[in-house]
Structure formats: C-alpha cells, structure tokens
Amino acid sequence: MAQRLKTDWILFFTVLAMVFSGVLIVYSASAIMAQMGPNHSAWYFVKRQAAWAVIAIVIMMALKSTHYRKLQNPAVALSAISVALLLLVIVYFADPGNHRWLRLGGPVGVQPSELAKPALVIFLAFFVTWRARAINNPRYTLVPAAMAVGLVILAVVVADLGTAIVLGAAAALVFFVAGLEKRYCAIVGVLAMIGLVFFVFSKTYRLARVVMFFDPQLKIIEKFDTKGSIKTRLQESLVTRDTNYQLEQSKIAVGAGGPWGLGFMGGRQKLLYLPEAHKDFIYAVAGEELGLVGSVGLLLGFCVIFWRGIRATLRINDDFGRYLALGLTVVVVVQGFMHMSVVLGMMPTKGIPLPMISYGGSSLVSTLASLGMLMNVSEHAG
Secondary structure (H helix, E strand, C coil), X not given: CCCCCCCCHHHHHHHHHHHHHHHHHHHHHHHHHHHHCCCCCCCHHHHHHHHHHHHHHHHHHHHXXXXXXXXXXXXXXXXXXXXXXXXXXXXXXXXXXXXXXXXXXXXXXXXXXXXXXXHHHHHHHHHHHHCHHHCCCHHHHHHHHHHHHHHHHHHHHCCCHHHHHHHHHHXXXXXXXXXXXXXXXXXXXXXXXXXXXXXXXXXXXXXXXXXXXXXXXXXXXXXHCCCCHHHHHHHHCCCHHHCHHHHHHHHXXXXXXXXXXXXXXXXXXXXXXXXXXXXXXXXXXXXXXHHHHHHHHHHHHHHHHHHXXXXXXXXXXXXXXXXXXXXXHHHHHHHHHHHHHHHCCCCCCCCCCCCCCCCCHHHHHHHHHHHHHHHHHHHHHC
C-alpha cells in the first residue's frame, strides 16, 4: 500500500499568506508611481503581480505533488544547470546594458539569475549525493563541482552580486553538511572572500556603495586622498538612487511606522521619496504602513520557512532529499534576510528583492517553485 502523505500545512499556509500579503503591499507601494506612468492606472503593477502569483502557485502545487526523487536524475540535474547557464550567457548579450533581462515581447521579461537558484540547488543535491563517498576527492568531486558552481556564480555575479552571494551560501552549506573537510572549507572560504573583493572592486559603483556605507561622508578617504581623485571617482559612479539617500529614506520609513504603522496605503516615503519602493525596498514600505508588528510578522514568516526547511533536512531519510531541502531553504531565507538587512541599514545597499513580497514575476516563480519542492520533501519527511 502506498504511503499516504500529510501536507505540511504550517509551511503551506505560511507561503500562501506571504504571497497574498505581497500582492497587497505591492499595490500600496506602487499605486502612486503606476498612476504617473504611461498607463495611468494604479492597478498596473498589482495586476501583473497577481497574474504572476497565480502562475507561480500553479507551479508550486505541481512540484509539491511531484515526488522529489524524480529530480534525482542526471538528465534533470544536468538539464537544469545547462539551461540556467545557457540563459545567463544569452542575457549577457541580449541585455548589454544590465545583463539581467530577457525580454519576451512587450513588458514581459525573464530574469535568468532568479531561475538559476532552483536549478543550481537541484544540481548540487544530485551531484553531492552521487559523489557522497568521495566528497573530498579533488579530482573527481571538488574540481568538477567547483567548475559547475563557479560558472553559474560567475555568470550571475556580472550583473547581480546579491544573487551570487545567495547561490554561494547555498553551495557552501550543502558541501559542508555533506562532510567537506575543514581544509577544503578554509580554501573555499578564502577563495570566496577574494572573489567577493575582486567583484566589488571590478565595478566602481559597488565599491562606492561599500565605502559610503562605512564612511558616508568620505572623511576617512579624504585623509589619504589628498588630491580628491578617489572621492570624485566614487561620487561620479553613483546616481541618486545608488547613494545613502535611499538608505536614509528607508530608515525614515521604518522609523515613522512605529509599533503599529500608519495604516495600509498610509505610507509617505513611497511618494517618490523612496526609489524602487515596490521592489528592492518594499520591506521599508511594510515597516512604515504595518509598523513593527507587520515587519516582525514578515520576519517570522521567513523564520517559519527556515524552521520547516531545517526540520525536513533533519528528518528526511535520504541524502538527496536532505541536500535538496537544505539548499532550497537557504536560497529563500538568506535572500529574505539580506533584503531586510539592507533596508534596516545593517549592510551596504544592494538591489535584491524580498521573496514573495517584492514586485517581480521571475522572483516569485523561482521562489514558489523552490518552496513547492521543499513542501514535497517536508511531506515525505513526516
């Protein structure tokens, strides 16, 4: 007799609640800006987000009802990573300015870096399970894995450092749990730091964001930059939305919300003070309108996802399911915490959406696809 699975209702309803909340917050954050756009409709962004939400939920339910072990297939794993790499290469040339969007006609587009997250996790879970007994073999395990993961991260980091960090965190944790020796962990850590520093320095605006986060007035820079050339270069690399102005507006919004908030649609910073209010700084809008209660509520939502994901990781009885659950949990929760940290001024400004809350179809589809797979693992974990 086939085993009757029990839905992880805690995870399921948490996800649905966050998606529904996200649609509402997107409407509040974008209505004014949408009215000023060419369509002059306050419903422009929220209608698109709601449509993507329906599509994403259908995908989530399909993956929720698909046994996760069907993904433990070389054809699936290699196809996933290959398609992700192909799309990342195509977008590099198709979008020469930003290297982010593949336009499918009109306003519809796909962001390959978002789709790369579940693809990389599936590949990692398959590869690490396959090479479990030789996880510390440099020639047959570590080098091939480093090449595959490195290529994806390299293709992503060109345009999106935040997503690259999320992918790196997922890969590192999966290999650590799989039993990677401490010496190799140390090597990976050093290489990751070198890579992070290199890619921050590779683009002046990234360096400027980091420098101005720790030295907003550039007083430390001025001490050894007597000619002012470094200061000038850093400032010239930025536009208004890239400076600490955005962070200051975010802090004002969060502080103005107080314990209970100004009420739904009652926020003021979204009225052209806070750039990208419905995307990269949507948590600030939630903080202003829903207050500390609403902000903590969203934080608790990610904590619940983390709890259920780690629970599934610990309770599932096979390696593939364990690594799949861990990787999926990390990519969703780490991205969520990164977004919140940026909004609250705990790390340098970085454009990264809040999963299930920020406006964006690619992010929503990627996140719910990941959570659909996580739900299936959780159901089999009992």
